[in-house]
Amino acid sequence: MxxxxxxxxxxxxxxxxxxxxxxxxxxxxxxxRALGDVVFVQAPAPGARVTAGDPCGEVESTKSVSDIxxxxxxxxxxxxxxxxxxxxxxxxxxxxxxxxxxxxLDTDEELPPGLxxxxxxxxxxxxxxx
Amino acid sequence: MPESQPAAAEPRRTPLAAVHERLGATMxxxxxxxxxxxxxxxxxxxxxxxxxxxxxxxxxxxxxxxAGHEATAALNYALVSDIAAVKPGRAKYTMITGxxxxxxxxxxxxxxxxxxxxxxxxxxxxxxxxxxxxxRARAYEATVNDRTDDYAxxxxxxxxxxxxxxxxxxxxxxxxxxxxxxxxxxxxxGHQVLLxxxxxxxxxxxxxxxxxxxxxxxxxxxxxxGSGEGLIPAGLAARDSLRLEAGMPLYGNELSRDLTxxxxxxxxxxxxxxxxxxxxxxxxxxxxxxxxxxKLVGLTGLSRRVPRHGYQVLAAGAPAGTVTSGGHxxxxxxxxxxxYLDAAVAEQAxxxxxxxxxxxxxxxxxxxEPAALVSLPFYSRH
Numbered sequence: 015m016x017x018x019x020x021x022x023x024x025x026x027x028x029x030x031x032x033x034x035x036x037x038x039x040x041x042x043x044x045x046x047r048a049l050g051d052v053v054f055v056q057a058p059a060p061g062a063r064v065t066a067g068d069p070c071g072e073v074e075s076t077k078s079v080s081d082i083x084x085x086x087x088x089x090x091x092x093x094x095x096x097x098x099x100x101x102x103x104x105x106x107x108x109x110x111x112x113x114x115x116x117x118x119l120d121t122d123e124e125l126p127p128g129l130x131x132x133x134x135x136x137x138x139x140x141x142x143x144x
Numbered sequence: 145m146p147e148s149q150p151a152a153a154e155p156r157r158t159p160l161a162a163v164h165e166r167l168g169a170t171m172x173x174x175x176x177x178x179x180x181x182x183x184x185x186x187x188x189x190x191x192x193x194x195x196x197x198x199x200x201x202x203x204x205x206x207x208x209x210x211a212g213h214e215a216t217a218a219l220n221y222a223l224v225s226d227i228a229a230v231k232p233g234r235a236k237y238t239m240i241t242g243x244x245x246x247x248x249x250x251x252x253x254x255x256x257x258x259x260x261x262x263x264x265x266x267x268x269x270x271x272x273x274x275x276x277x278x279x280r281a282r283a284y285e286a287t288v289n290d291r292t293d294d295y296a297x298x299x300x301x302x303x304x305x306x307x308x309x310x311x312x313x314x315x316x317x318x319x320x321x322x323x324x325x326x327x328x329x330x331x332x333x334g335h336q337v338l339l340x341x342x343x344x345x346x347x348x349x350x351x352x353x354x355x356x357x358x359x360x361x362x363x364x365x366x367x368x369x370g371s372g373e374g375l376i377p378a379g380l381a382a383r384d385s386l387r388l389e390a391g392m393p394l395y396g397n398e399l400s401r402d403l404t405x406x407x408x409x410x411x412x413x414x415x416x417x418x419x420x421x422x423x424x425x426x427x428x429x430x431x432x433x434x435x436x437x438x439k440l441v442g443l444t445g446l447s448r449r450v451p452r453h454g455y456q457v458l459a460a461g462a463p464a465g466t467v468t469s470g471g472h473x474x475x476x477x478x479x480x481x482x483x484y485l486d487a488a489v490a491e492q493a494x495x496x497x498x499x500x501x502x503x504x505x506x507x508x509x510x511x512x513e514p515a516a517l518v519s520l521p522f523y524s525r526h
Contacts, residue, residue, distance in 0.1 A: 050381065051187040053472040053479075054448040072509075074450055076186055076472050077381055079509070105185070 015139065016043040018109055022125070023135035026083040029109060030129060032119075037086055037126070040113040041073060041104060044139045049075040052104040057082070057093040057115045064090055064117060066128060071114070073104065086126035088117035158203035159296040159359035167377060175267035177204035179380050186381035190474045193345050193386055194523075196374025197302030199366055200383060206270025207295045207353070208263040208277060212286035215259045217420065222280035223253070224405065224428065226418035230255045235325045235342055239413050240273060245404040245427035249273050250395055252342060254327045262291075262338065262353070266395050280423060296359035300366055300375070301349030301386075303525075308370040309350055313339070319350075327351075333365035344383065346390025347525055385471050388480060391442065391521030397453055397468040398440060398482060404431045409440045438465065439490040442522055443504065445479030446514040456507040457483050457515070464489040467506060473522060480522050481506065481515070493517045 017023075022030045027045035031038040046052065058070040064084040071082040093115045097103050103112040119126060130138065155178040164171060169180035180201060182189060192198050210219055219227040225238035235254045239247050249269035254262040265273040270292060278288045300309055306319050312333045313319060322328070327340030335358040343349035354362050367375065384394070393399050398408055405413050406428070414428050445451060451470035456463050470481035483506075485493070493504055494517060505512040 050182060051185055051472075053450060056449075076385065076450075079450075102187075 015047075016109070017132050017136045017139075019132045021109065021132065022085075022129040023132065023138075024083060024085045024129065025138060026081075027139075028083060028085050030085045030126075031113075032125065035119045035121075036091070037088065037117045037119055038113050039082075039085055039115055039117065040108055041080075041082065042135070043108050045073075045080070046105045046108045046112075049073060049078060049080060049105075051076050052101040055097050055101055055104065055114060057097075058084070058090045060090050060092060062090045064088060066126065082114065084117075085129060086117060087120040089120075090115055091118050092116040156204075158201055159356035160201040160203060160298075160363055163360060163363055164201065164377075169377070169379060172380065174380060175204060177267060179204055180377070182379040182381045183377050186379065186385065187472075187474045189376060189378035189382035190385050192374060192376045193302045193347055193378060193382065194475055195303070196376075197300055197304040197308055197349075197370055198345075198378030198382065199363065199370070199375060200299040200301065200378050201363075202297040202299050202351070203295070203356075203359070204267040205292075205297055206265040206267060206273060207291045207297075208265065208270075208274055209260070209289045209291045210263055210277065210281065210286055211260040211289075212284070213259060214284035215261055215286040218277075218281040218284035218286040219253065219261060219263075220418065220420040221284070221422050222277055223251070224414040224422060224424060225253075226415040227253060227255075227261075228419065232257050233326055233328045234323075235327050235340060237325070237413065239399075239405055239410075240276060241404065241424035241428065242401070243424055243427060245424045245431055246401045247395070247399045247403055247405060247408070248276060248401065250393065250399055254338065254340060256327075256338070269395060294355070295353050296356045296362075298352045298354065298359065298362055298366070299343060299349060300352070300370070301343045301345040301378075302347050302375075304370070304373045304375065305347075305349045308366065308373055308375055311369040312365050322350075332362050335362055337362070344390075344392060345386040346392070346521065346523055347386075384469075385474065388469050388471055388482070389473050389475055389521065389523040391482070393440075393482075394469060404428060406431050406434075407436050407438070407440075435487065437487055438484040439487050440468070440520075441465075441483055441485045441490050441493075442518045442520040443467075443481045443483055443506065443515040444473075444476065444518050444522070445481070445506065446516060448479065449508045449511070449513050450479045451481040451483075451506045451508060451513070451515070455481075457485055458505045458507060458512055459486070459489045459493065460503045461505075461512070464504075470506075475523050482520070490517070
């Protein structure tokens with residue numbers, strides 16, 4: 015189970031990479047395993063305002079659908095065109111080529127509130143597995 | 145003192161449970177059994193069955209042995225098909241209904257000998273089918289025994305399955321002579337089995353009924369024999385997407401206690417003219433003469449969202465039916481669904497399709513996604 019150190023996480027199994035007031039968002043290795051083969055991603059539209067904790071999209075697999083919860087307040091700037099063509103990237107490379115969308119963050123602080131560190135997220139999924 | 149029941153019964157394990165765990169399968173509870181849902185990727189497993197072969201553990205299915213001088217007559221009374229017409233060594237897809245014609249289960253009946261049959265039921269209905277058959281056979285010189293625990297069931301399905309299995313069946317068996325819906329005793333990897341050319345995937349394939357103690361050995365032998373041919377283990381998720389592409393019904397989705405075989409477009413299984421009375425005959429005879437209010441149809445999605453069981457089908461924006469099974473089709477590369485559609489709408493839509501216009505949509509979680517009417521099956525190997 016991969017949980018890269020340099021990323022931040024949410025309890026809903028999204029990961030966030032922050033640089034210069036931009037957050038790049040995707041779903042975690044744990045999430046993609048639970049979902050199975052992803053067949054479609056509905057990401058929030060570029061230009062949309064998003065609020066931390068609100069559902070802002072869906073990841074659909076052969077067997078189920080899961081909401082994507084927005085990890086931070088801001089405005090969506092970009093969605094990943096590769097994932098639109100090849101939703102399987104979310105399974106094969108959830109932290110890299112399988113990224114879903116980018117947000118220009120509202121906050122001036124370095125880190126939006128409420129995110130988990132890699133260690134905290136690892137502990138969370140260890141508990142969920144029991 | 146009455147014995148207290150456990151709060152929740154442990155799921156039953158098949159004779160291959162340890163194998164699935166070693167293979168790292170994602171397990172799921174299904175009809176009271178712990179079954180492999182997928183091993184790695186259900187799409188890869190699905191595609192392996194279409195292009196090479198997949199190996200399935202189906203030991204959760206129910207097996208009932210019906211035997212005796214009047215076994216044929218008993219089954220002819222209990223089931224809707226003409227069982228007397230099934231020769232020894234052959235099998236039949238059939239149904240057991242209530243007096244009202246409602247489907248209790250769909251079944252495969254293997255005639256093992258003149259007076260001996262194996263009736264295979266869905267795991268979820270096995271207990272009910274056993275009860276009903278026992279009750280219905282009461283007036284006949286025939287016994288009904290639940291042999292589920294005496295069988296493991298392994299299926300190998302896909303275009304390479306004959307080539308792979310032939311390595312294990314010995315010189316005495318000519319698999320090319322084993323016809324579709326035939327089954328007879330054979331040996332696989334030296335173990336005695338009932339070998340049948342049946343399946344639920346729309347591909348060529350075999351179902352191997354073996355003793356539970358032989359299951360691991362047979363599974364290993366097949367795995368090894370198939371390792372150079374692209375054979376991989378396949379779970380219930382792939383089993384479902386394969387049968388959906390092949391337009392095959394699933395009890396609980398396309399078939400239920402409230403529907404007759406005619407409602408599901410499967411009236412051909414009912415032999416009203418057979419030489420025997422049978423449970424449901426009067427109700428089914430009436431139903432055969434009526435126009436069904438709804439028709440089971442195939443739909444493909446024109447967007448990429450996946451229709452699911454229970455979603456509403458819309459015709460020109462108005463509710464016109466319900467999805468019974470839906471999913472992503474790896475072979476077609478698009479979403480597919482079976483649905484019960486209002487008969488008049490189905491008729492209109494079929495004409496409209498020919499005219500190049502059809503206004504069907506599926507309500508997918510609040511969004512009306514356009515869909516096209518297509519004939520079933522979605523996929524055929526021929």
